Amino acid sequence: MLAETKFAARPLEAPALGEPYLLTPGPLTTAYSVKQAMLRDWGSWDGDFRGMTADMRRRLLGLTGDTREEFDCVPMQGSGSFCVEAMLGSFVPKDGKVLVLANGAYGLRAAQTMQYLGRAYTLIDKGDYLPPRGDEVAAALEADPAITHVIAIHCETSSGILNPVAEIAQAVHAKGRKLLVDSMSAFGAVALDVNEIRYEAMVSSANKCIEGVPGFGFIIARKSELEAAKGRSHSLSLDVHAQWAHMNKTGQWRYTPPTHVVAAFLEALRQHEAEGGVAGRGARYTRNRDVMVAGMRDLGFETLLGDRWLSPIIVTFFNPAHANFAFDRFYDLMKDKGFIIYPGKLTAVDSFRIGCIGRMDEHVMRRVVEAAAFSLHEMGVDTAAPPAAALAERAKLAA
Numbered sequence: 001m002l003a004e005t006k007f008a009a010r011p012l013e014a015p016a017l018g019e020p021y022l023l024t025p026g027p028l029t030t031a032y033s034v035k036q037a038m039l040r041d042w043g044s045w046d047g048d049f050r051g052m053t054a055d056m057r058r059r060l061l062g063l064t065g066d067t068r069e070e071f072d073c074v075p076m077q078g079s080g081s082f083c084v085e086a087m088l089g090s091f092v093p094k095d096g097k098v099l100v101l102a103n104g105a106y107g108l109r110a111a112q113t114m115q116y117l118g119r120a121y122t123l124i125d126k127g128d129y130l131p132p133r134g135d136e137v138a139a140a141l142e143a144d145p146a147i148t149h150v151i152a153i154h155c156e157t158s159s160g161i162l163n164p165v166a167e168i169a170q171a172v173h174a175k176g177r178k179l180l181v182d183s184m185s186a187f188g189a190v191a192l193d194v195n196e197i198r199y200e201a202m203v204s205s206a207n208k209c210i211e212g213v214p215g216f217g218f219i220i221a222r223k224s225e226l227e228a229a230k231g232r233s234h235s236l237s238l239d240v241h242a243q244w245a246h247m248n249k250t251g252q253w254r255y256t257p258p259t260h261v262v263a264a265f266l267e268a269l270r271q272h273e274a275e276g277g278v279a280g281r282g283a284r285y286t287r288n289r290d291v292m293v294a295g296m297r298d299l300g301f302e303t304l305l306g307d308r309w310l311s312p313i314i315v316t317f318f319n320p321a322h323a324n325f326a327f328d329r330f331y332d333l334m335k336d337k338g339f340i341i342y343p344g345k346l347t348a349v350d351s352f353r354i355g356c357i358g359r360m361d362e363h364v365m366r367r368v369v370e371a372a373a374f375s376l377h378e379m380g381v382d383t384a385a386p387p388a389a390a391l392a393e394r395a396k397l398a399a
């Protein structure tokens with residue numbers, strides 16, 4: 001018999017197909033038709049598959065607003081980190097220097113990648129979640145003429161902050177340097193229009209906002225940068241220029257492509273278009289976030305970030321201070337109800353994350369909130385308020 005708490009609510013029925021929803025930043029919940037698209041085999045050399053690759057590249061370029069045909073799209077086998085490494089190793093000359101803008105795990109991973117590459121870099125590390133701002137980027141570029149490139153993380157998935165990429169791009173362009181963007185978790189739902197934001201190259205991957213399954217990523221870059229990348233890469237398999245040149249010449253990937261993943265991704269791209277492209281996808285995710293955040297705040301949960309910085313991709317909540325709250329138990333209880341949530345990645349305070357991306361809508365998000373309420377009830381937690389230290393940490397952002 002459970003103790004009475006204010007979070008008592010009805011338990012949820014299992015989700016469709018008996019699969020839990022993945023409230024995670026990729027792999028994420030995909031449409032049935034996307035999974036179904038993988039139910040046949042494709043020859044990597046065959047004209048049908050080459051046509052699929054060409055269609056996919058064209059569709060991806062279409063999402064950037066590149067009407068002047070200044071950009072091209074280069075798919076690359078592997079997960080997102082492979083593509084970030086491919087981009088850095090191919091576009092930054094061996095004697096170049098990168099300013100890495102970090103405010104979380106993925107910015108720091110870009111810095112670590114530079115270390116592995118053995119190429120020069122300098123780091124602005126804003127800690128767990130404070131945004132790198134245009135004026136500090138301008139000052140850093142002014143102070144160090146050796147910097148040739150800047151890498152910015154569009155949505156820093158570790159806190160869910162949507163970094164001010166437009167402001168950063170302006171600063172980088174004004175100082176005559178080149179911008180590379182890791183838009184892994186944002187591209188397809190948050191605009192990165194080449195007519196609005198000046199950048200030389202960006203990366204994303206199949207299993208994020210386009211809602212495909214994992215297996216490859218893609219680099220979208222200015223053709224001038226792709227030309228200049230010849231012979232620069234540290235790696236045979238991650239050489240963006242070589243992949244691009246080979247694909248343009250033969251229509252094929254250089255090495256074994258993830259054929260089924262590409263077939264699924266094409267179906268995901270068709271669905272993305274049918275939903276209204278970047279604007280339509282972004283609107284659904286924004287609604288997912290708004291409904292979920294409002295419901296969680298009603299339960300007493302607090303978000304790490306104020307509304308201004310909340311992305312429509314993933315949201316970080318502080319763990320409740322209540323002595324009965326334990327994340328692992330909360331995770332299991334949420335999973336029992338059909339929802340897989342995500343642990344936090346902050347260093348200073350305990351937190352967890354709930355993703356807004358994937359094949360789900362506001363009705364699902366309402367059920368997520370009900371599931372959270374019932375899980376707290378089962379744990380005997382009667383308030384979701386965070387510890388005072390967490391709120392003090394958050395006050396830094398407002399300062």
Ligand SMILES: Cc1ncc(COP(=O)(O)O)c(C=O)c1O
Pocket residue numbers: 025026079080081082084106153154155156157158182183184185205
């Ligand atoms: C912003 C960002 N960059 C890089 C990555 C790394 O991608 P992967 O885990 O697919 O290697 C992720 C993964 O979530 C990400 O969100």
